[in-house]
Amino acid sequence: MAQLIPGLKEYARPQSIDEALGFLSRGDVEMKLYAGATSLAFSRPAVERVIDLTRLPLSHIEKTKEFLEIGALTSIRDLERHPLVQSFCGGILRQACDRLASTPLRNLITAGGNLLGGFPWSDLPVALLTLDAELRIASTDGHSERSMAPKGAVRRNDMIQPSEILTGIRLPADRAGYRGAFIKFSRTTVDFGIVTAAVSFGIDSGNRISDPRIACGCVTSEAMRIPQIEDLLSGQVASDELFESAGRAAAGVITPRADTRAPEDYRREMLGVTLTRALAAAWKGGRA
Amino acid sequence: MIVRFTLNQSSVQLDVHPGDRLIDVLRANGLWGVKEGCGDGNCGACVVLLDGKPVNSCLVLAPRVDGCSVVTIEGIGSPQAPHPIQSAFAEHGAVQCGFSTPGSILSTYALLSENPHPSDDDIKRALDGNLCRCTGYVKKIEAIRSLID
Ligand SMILES: Cc1cc2nc3c(=O)[nH]c(=O)nc-3n(C[C@H](O)[C@H](O)[C@H](O)COP(=O)(O)OP(=O)(O)OC[C@H]3O[C@@H](n4cnc5c(N)ncnc54)[C@H](O)[C@@H]3O)c2cc1C
Ligand code: FES
Numbered sequence: 409m410a411q412l413i414p415g416l417k418e419y420a421r422p423q424s425i426d427e428a429l430g431f432l433s434r435g436d437v438e439m440k441l442y443a444g445a446t447s448l449a450f451s452r453p454a455v456e457r458v459i460d461l462t463r464l465p466l467s468h469i470e471k472t473k474e475f476l477e478i479g480a481l482t483s484i485r486d487l488e489r490h491p492l493v494q495s496f497c498g499g500i501l502r503q504a505c506d507r508l509a510s511t512p513l514r515n516l517i518t519a520g521g522n523l524l525g526g527f528p529w530s531d532l533p534v535a536l537l538t539l540d541a542e543l544r545i546a547s548t549d550g551h552s553e554r555s556m557a558p559k560g561a562v563r564r565n566d567m568i569q570p571s572e573i574l575t576g577i578r579l580p581a582d583r584a585g586y587r588g589a590f591i592k593f594s595r596t597t598v599d600f601g602i603v604t605a606a607v608s609f610g611i612d613s614g615n616r617i618s619d620p621r622i623a624c625g626c627v628t629s630e631a632m633r634i635p636q637i638e639d640l641l642s643g644q645v646a647s648d649e650l651f652e653s654a655g656r657a658a659a660g661v662i663t664p665r666a667d668t669r670a671p672e673d674y675r676r677e678m679l680g681v682t683l684t685r686a687l688a689a690a691w692k693g694g695r696a
Numbered sequence: 697m698i699v700r701f702t703l704n705q706s707s708v709q710l711d712v713h714p715g716d717r718l719i720d721v722l723r724a725n726g727l728w729g730v731k732e733g734c735g736d737g738n739c740g741a742c743v744v745l746l747d748g749k750p751v752n753s754c755l756v757l758a759p760r761v762d763g764c765s766v767v768t769i770e771g772i773g774s775p776q777a778p779h780p781i782q783s784a785f786a787e788h789g790a791v792q793c794g795f796s797t798p799g800s801i802l803s804t805y806a807l808l809s810e811n812p813h814p815s816d817d818d819i820k821r822a823l824d825g826n827l828c829r830c831t832g833y834v835k836k837i838e839a840i841r842s843l844i845d
Pocket of ligand 1: 440441442443444445446447448461480481507508509510513516517518519520521522523524525527529530531532568572573574575598599600601736737738
């Protein structure tokens with residue numbers, strides 16, 4: 409029988425965060441943490457120990473006064489169906505999970521693994537960028553919090569170190585009532601995106617946009633916020649024309665990558681279109 | 697290493713290598729209804745139910761299922777006593793070459809256990825991870841609809 413990781417000697421199944429940290433801190437052999445482990449077949453790391461996090465009690469979704477907290481081990485399928493995410497910021501998280509891979513994969517893929525996997529096609533991080541997400545981290549030094557994307561882009565090294573475990577993703581409650589939308593443009597419902605766009609913003613009494621967050625994914629090698637478009641929208645009265653000009657401007661500030669799914673020009677064009685659609689969807693969804 | 701789990705309603709104890717995939721361990725134990733199409737999570741031919749939920753067994757390492765329940769197509773029905781979903785697929789011609797059928801039936805089983813009256817959209821979504829190279833998608837929907845009408 410061929411093994412997925414032939415050199416693997418030990419499969420650890422810690423029951424608690426402390427036990428998992430204990431394995432990590434041993435430093436005796438090459439090792440890797442896994443949550444849904446759906447990236448394993450793709451990456452096939454040469455490790456001797458796998459630490460399976462699926463038994464840790466981290467599949468919660470909870471609301472406090474200040475935060476909505478998503479446990480790192482929450483499956484994408486449980487996340488998308490949870491009552492607390494349905495209306496949070498226009499349902500942006502549900503929309504981000506909606507076409508994230510297929511049903512059997514959504515049962516395996518975890519919120520934390522999708523965020524930390526570092527793939528250009530990951531859907532959830534794009535939505536999280538517009539929600540000012542904070543990460544809850546456990547290490548042998550204790551628990552701490554940090555911003556998910558201090559540089560406005562999703563970078564693994566800013567999020568986590570090899571000695572740490574992500575325990576949860578916290579979303580500040582002040583954006584819960586904002587308008588928001590995530591749109592994935594892809595060839596089929598289960599394919600990787602060609603372009604994804606996420607937006608969230610507040611609306612003041614004069615229909616002016618406040619505090620906008622604009623992000624895109626699949627366009628370059630990392631999901632990122634687009635500060636130029638946030639500046640362009642801030643304080644402006646919401647309208648279809650404004651959303652179209654924002655889309656056009658986004659296409660002008662980003663240099664997309666090309667791959668087998670789409671060449672550079674097509675991605676650039678579709679970034680503008682997808683962003684315009686996301687802004688309109690957030691605006692209209694919020695009004696309904 | 698030893699892995700203990702419930703396989704098709706029976707307790708089993710298997711000696712596996714920590715890097716073995718669940719799909720290989722199941723097939724090595726005679727459960728040939730678990731098919732390998734792509735081996736990388738794209739096709740769904742390898743779908744089994746893990747604690748009642750469909751998952752791609754080509755992406756699951758065998759030790760992960762310790763203490764869990766695993767159901768394969770063999771645990772749903774037999775040629776002598778097929779499950780109503782299996783009969784409906786056969787009657788509606790929703791089986792062509794048959795390779796993707798076990799995974800599709802297990803996804804259907806999970807869907808109907810959770811939602812006995814799914815809409816067409818619910819059905820399409822529940823089967824979105826089960827690719828059929830014969831392109832027999834409509835007949836699967838007809839078969840499932842016959843079970844809920
Ligand atoms: C065929 C296929 C199609 C896919 N399509 C899409 C798609 O369209 N959109 C999309 O967004 N995704 C898609 N994915 C999923 C994506 O490619 C990754 O496989 C997935 O996001 C990884 O999540 P996971 O929970 O399985 O993480 P794992 O594979 O378990 O881990 C991923 C990485 O994160 C680390 N890690 C995980 N959890 C923690 C934690 N709590 N603390 C510290 N480190 C941790 C691991 O060490 C590893 O490096 C697809 C996957 C497949 C196989
Ligand atoms: S063989 Fe597992 S998804 Fe194709």
